[in-house]
Amino acid sequence: MNDIYMIEERGSSYYFSDDEDYLVMYERGSSYIYYVRNYEVQLEYILISEDLMNLMPEEVRPFTNVYLRPYFAAIKQFEEIIRSYLLLGGLLKHFNHLFNCSISQFFERL
Numbered sequence: 001m002n003d004i005y006m007i008e009e010r011g012s013s014y015y016f017s018d019d020e021d022y023l024v025m026y027e028r029g030s031s032y033i034y035y036v037r038n039y040e041v042q043l044e045y046i047l048i049s050e051d052l053m054n055l056m057p058e059e060v061r062p063f064t065n066v067y068l069r070p071y072f073a074a075i076k077q078f079e080e081i082i083r084s085y086l087l088l089g090g091l092l093k094h095f096n097h098l099f100n101c102s103i104s105q106f107f108e109r110l
Helices: 002-010 069-088 092-099 103-109
Strands: 020-028 031-038 043-048 066-068
Touching: 020 069, 020 092, 031 069, 043 069, 066 069, 069 092, 069 103, 092 103
Parallel strands: none
Antiparallel strands: 020 031, 031 043, 043 066
């Protein structure tokens, strides 16, 4: 929960720490999807707001709002809103830097 607080407080042009990078994949009001990569422990995860989690099928909802890399496929249903947000927000360059692929390829690989 602390990571979410730091994103909201600092805004999208800041980072958590020197060893983390993140991408706001979607954000509107209290709804959000954040991708976080920690370089020191080599961990990737996605944070999803509770309201978006409630739109997901129950079998893919974790107890927390954190999805580790093996479970990223759970966000496939949000592909269109993520694609639109990244393109309209000018975040495609950062997305390509983090994933080294197009948005379509990213979702195909999930």
